[in-house]
Amino acid sequence: MSWGLEPIYGSLPIALALVAIIVAMMFVILPPGVSGRRRQVLLTLRGLASIALVLVLLRPSLVQSDNRPAAATLAIALDTSASMELSSGEAMNRWQQQKRSAQKLISGLSGSDQALQVVVMGFDEAAQSIHESGTEQLATIADRIGEQEHTGRATDLAAPLTLAMDRGRTSPLAGVVMFSDGTQIANSREASADVPADPQREARLLGAMGVPVWTVPLGPPDEASRRIDLSVESLPETLRMFTGNESLVAFQVRSRGVVQSPVKVSLRWLDENGQTATAATRTITPDKMDQVTSLEIPIVAPKPGQYRLIAEVETRTEETITDNNSQVAFVDVREGGGRVLYLEGTPRLEQKDLRWALGQFLDLELTYRWIPRDTVNSWPIDLVDDFSPGRYDVIILGDLHSAALGDEQLQQLSEAVGQGTALIMLGGEHTYSRGGYANTPLANVLPVQLDDRLRQPPGPLDPVEATVSDAMRSPVTMQPATSHPITSIQVMQRDRLVRWEDLPAMPGVNPWPSVRVAPGVQVLLQSPQQQPLMVIGEYGRGRVAALAFDSTWTWRRAGLGDFHRRFWRQLILWSLAREEDASLSLQLQLSPRRFVGTEQPSFTATDRSDAESNGSNRQLVAEVILESGETIPVPIGGAENSGRQAERIWSGKLPELPPGFHRLKVRSDGADAESLEPAEVAFQVLDDTRELTTSQTDHSLLRQLADATSGVGGRVYQPEDVDALVETIRSRRTESVRTVIEKFRLGDGPLSGWLIFLLFAGALSVEWALRRQWGLA
Missing domain, CATH: 3.40.50.410 (von Willebrand factor, type A domain)
Known part of the structure; x- marks a missing residue:
């Protein structure tokens, strides 16, 4: 605590001078004829007023500091x-x-x-x-x-x-x-989250x-060594696979109280008829009392159909909770076959090895057409029948100049892609921007932007242009930009897993100005400098893939033929997905498909009708078929137009349901009930009572x-x-303290300010009143 003065104008000499002048004036200037007691009274009143003025001019202050918790x-x-x-x-x-x-x-x-x-x-x-x-x-x-x-x-x-x-x-x-x-028991939705x-x-x-x-x-002490619990976590709720395709299934196994003891983990298929088949098995050996082991197991999809994939860990006799020893994913396996048209303008090594890779699969029908450059005078060639919708499921464009096809046929190809035909475009000297595709109808189909300034005429490159294209021939290594079924490839070479970084570098690639910003567009492969090398997207109902490279043949020549074959297989199967198949007039979506009974997830039913049907007047009904066979009606309504022609979306919400595996079914309730195939989705209701059953x-x-x-x-x-x-x-x-400094200055607060004012005004008022009374004013 300390006292101080804060005079006006920040100057003590000035303040003291003013004090001296004011005091002198008050005590020297007196009315004539005043003496004795009256003089003392007036001087006392003027002294009190002077004290008030001195305090105002000098402004005394008190500063104190204190340590207080923050x-x-x-x-x-x-x-x-x-x-x-x-x-x-x-x-x-x-x-x-x-x-x-x-x-x-x-x-x-x-x-x-x-x-x-x-x-x-x-x-x-x-x-x-x-x-x-x-x-x-x-x-x-x-x-x-x-x-x-x-x-x-x-x-x-x-x-x-x-x-x-x-x-x-x-x-x-x-x-x-x-x-x-x-007891850390995350609920079912958290168990399937990307970040548990x-x-x-x-x-x-x-x-x-x-x-x-x-x-x-809280609760009784728990000895971890006496507690045994094995559980499966983080298995995705839904999976989509293609027949013959190998896919990675990722999940986690949590082990408690099991150390240095082998634990068997298995994946099993369960089809619609209740038949089971083993997909894969693994053995893990935990080395900690409480351990989470992440697994990625490759499995090959069976024939098309709806399946349950059960990830299961063995049950120990000491376990008190066994309902968490398995999780179920609902798997939609689709047909992988299709007809492929491969158009090539340069008989490169790529076309030979690509044809070899696709020829290994009996469910793919490959048609190869070579369009030589020396036939440029007869371009565009006639491919009207080949580009008609439904003629081919996938069309691959190799190193072929746009002039070989012409704008009219490219427009026809664009329309075919919009109606469901898949398109794959490879790199090369006469493709993308250099092939003149920037100003063709196909430019809007591709998921990458093109630059018409790089357009080259058809035919061999002249020496000047060959020098310009040297930038396309720089070796480039590839790495995945994101996880995707196309690029998730599991191939063993000499007892080790082959990675993308292990592949030979591409001798050259086609640079793109940029990637198109549109829904569904994804960069799957990129260079270490994040240059996009493979981009996929959608155009209408068709899928499109743009590859900046044309030398996957180097993989096979390096002894990685299995990797080369698997890549092309999975790319073609992805192209054949047909998620918007017109034959499916009803499509049903439910999310999540694995939930506890108290949850009531919403669902949507998309009603797609052709222009000649009476779909706008169609009424849909929904019902849940319980595992016991009992049927429960579910309200459905709120049909809205989706913005597409002859397409309406219905919505509803599931009621509270008992634990088990049930089915949601949506069907027509009108005159076309027999001709319109119902839509069904299987789901699981969990009995999440582990909070009360886990006594440990x-x-x-x-x-x-x-x-x-x-x-x-x-x-x-x-x-x-x-x-x-x-x-x-x-x-x-x-x-955890902080120093608090408090300052109290006379006149800053209302109390001290009013006291000084009343002292000054009161003393002078009484002094004036007395002088009036004594006849001295």
């Missing part, structure tokens, strides 16, 4: 899942144990720190705030904790940590207190922010969360040690 937020997370109804190992359940400990914590913090804001949140499969206040109002929280429901069907320990971090963006966090039994819930990752992030996590384990606790996970922040004070406190936790929080708050 403003911060303490997050208290309470477990509100159904497992809180289970025994705590004492004469109470876990909820009562948590309530007693939380109230003890809140009582210890009540009124302790005015700068501390307390946020109480509840969490199960999600986290939400229950109460927020300063420590002075904490007494009101105790009753609200007792009224809180605890019926959550899953537990996600990452949810409260994430919510606390979100709060930390607006206010510093003093710490996070988490009450829980530690990971509470340890969130705890590490809090530790990096300098925020401690204090965990309070997982205190080791809570310990790991606290240990992740041990560097900043995180640790585990038993319920009976809550008093020690209160002392820890109080101690950390005293260490």
Whole structure:
């Protein structure tokens, strides 16, 4: 604390001079004839007014500093899942144990720190705030904790940590207190997410922010070595495959309490008739008590049809929960065959090896046409029949100049692609921009942009142009830009997996100005410098692939014939998908297809009718066929035009259903009910009661969360040690202080300002009144 003066104008000499002048004037200038007691009274009143003016001119101030705790937020997370109804190992359940400990914590913090804001949140499969206040109002929280429901069907320990971090963006966090039994049971939708819930990752992030996590384990202690649990997680809900195509199936196996013991994992097909067949088997050997093993298993798709793919891990006799030992994916396997037309202008090595690769598959009918450059005088050649819609399923354009086809036939080809024919375009000296395709109808079909300034005439390149094209002949290595069925290839060479980086470099590629920005356009292959080398897209109902290279023959010559054959096979099969097959007048979509019974997912039915049908007046009905055979009607309505001709979209929502494998069926209820094929989608309703059946606790996970922040004070406190936790929080708050400087200057506040004013005005007013009364004014 210190006193000081802050004179007006910032100058003490000036202020003192003014004081001297004012005092002199008040004490020297007096009315004539004043003496004795009257003179003393007037001088006293003028002295009081002078004191007020001196205070105003000198402005005395008091400055004091104080160390106070910095403003911060303490997050208290309470477990509100159904497992809180289970025994705590004492004469109470876990909820009562948590309530007693939380109230003890809140009582210890009540009124302790005015700068501390307390946020109480509840969490199960999600986290939400229950109460927020300063420590002075904490007494009101105790009753609200007792009224809180605890019926959550899953537990996600990452949810409260994430919510606390979100709060930390607006206010510093003093710490996070988490009450829980530690059982991390993510619900079905999270299990299939791209990034599964990971509470340890969130705890590490809090530790990096300098925020401690204090965990309070509830329930009886759990010995991890006595707990056995094997489960399958993260299997996609739906898969689409093509007959004969090899696809990677990715999922995770979680093992608890199994160390250095082989565990068998299998994939099984289940067809519509209930027949099963083994797709693949693997054996894993966990080396930790709690371990997640990621698997990617290649399988070959069976004949076309609707299947369930069951990922299953063996069941141990010590397991108490076995319904998580498997997960099911719904698989749509489509026909892989088709008719392919390959047009080539230069008899390169590429065409020879490409024909060899496609010729290995009996379900593909390949037609090869070579259009020599020395026939340029007779261009465009007649391919009207070949380009008619439905004549070929896939058309491959090799190193062929646009003049060989002509604008009229290219327009016909564009229309055929729009109606479902697939198009694959290869690189070369006379293709894309150099082949003059930039100003043709095909330019709008391709998923890449072209530049007509690079157009070259048909025929051999002259020496000048050959020099310009040298940039196309620089070796380029390829790498996947994104995961896709075309580029997901599993081939073993000398007991090791062949990667894209292992392939020989392309001798040259066709550069594109840019990739077209449109729905469905994807870059699948690129150079290390992110130059696009393979781009796919859609045009109308057809699929289009643009390849900047034309030398996949180097793969086969390098002894990688299996990789070369698989690439072309999967590219052709992708081209033959026909997702918008006109023969399917009803298409049904349901997402998710694996959910718990309390969820009610929505579905849509797309009604596609030809122009001559009476589809606009069609009425659809929906029903769920239970696993038992019972049929439940489902409301469906809200038909809306999709924007396409003769296409309407209906929507509905599933009711609550019992656990099991059921089917959703949509059909016509009109006169065309027999001619219109119904649409069906299979789905699974999960019995997610593991919160009540998993009686074991997982205190080791809570310990790991606290240990992740041990560097900043995180640790585990038993319920009976809550008093020690209160002392820890109080101690950390005293260490986290900030210096507060307060200054009180006379006249700044309304009280001192009015006092000075009343002193000055009152003294002069009384002095004037007395002079009037005494006849001295």
